[in-house]
Amino acid sequence: MTAQKTTPNTEATAAATATAAAADGVAAFAKIAGGNADRIVALNEAVVEAAKRTGTITLDAYESGLADLLAIEERIGAATRLDWVGTLTKAHTSYVKDFSSAATALAREAMK
Numbered sequence: 001m002t003a004q005k006t007t008p009n010t011e012a013t014a015a016a017t018a019t020a021a022a023a024d025g026v027a028a029f030a031k032i033a034g035g036n037a038d039r040i041v042a043l044n045e046a047v048v049e050a051a052k053r054t055g056t057i058t059l060d061a062y063e064s065g066l067a068d069l070l071a072i073e074e075r076i077g078a079a080t081r082l083d084w085v086g087t088l089t090k091a092h093t094s095y096v097k098d099f100s101s102a103a104t105a106l107a108r109e110a111m112k
Contacts, residue, residue, distance in 0.1 A: 055111045059104050066100055 070093045077089025 052111050055107070059107055063100070063104055066096070070096060 073089050074093050077086045077093075080086055
């Protein structure tokens with residue numbers, strides 16, 4: 001078995017060629033990945049914005065529906081001849097309004 005002789009010049013040339021090939025490969029990958037990364041970021045931002053809009057619409061509908069329901073409850077409580085029922089419905093609607101306001105405000109803050 002004979003050992004293959006290499007000269008320092010041949011080794012340097014081979015190393016330089018390998019380094020250049022690796023650099024070209026990294027540059028090509030970065031170009032491809034960079035374009036995809038930009039598209040992924042744009043898509044992600046669009047999805048987040050759509051979710052925020054949907055969340056806002058949902059919270060608005062919830063608040064509107066709850067306000068209507070509580071108004072009906074208050075009218076029913078006021079229509080009764082029993083004072084304690086009217087007092088109880090006022091206390092209940094007040095509690096629900098306060099709790100709901102805090103919960104929806106927190107949800108809106110989380111969507112910012």
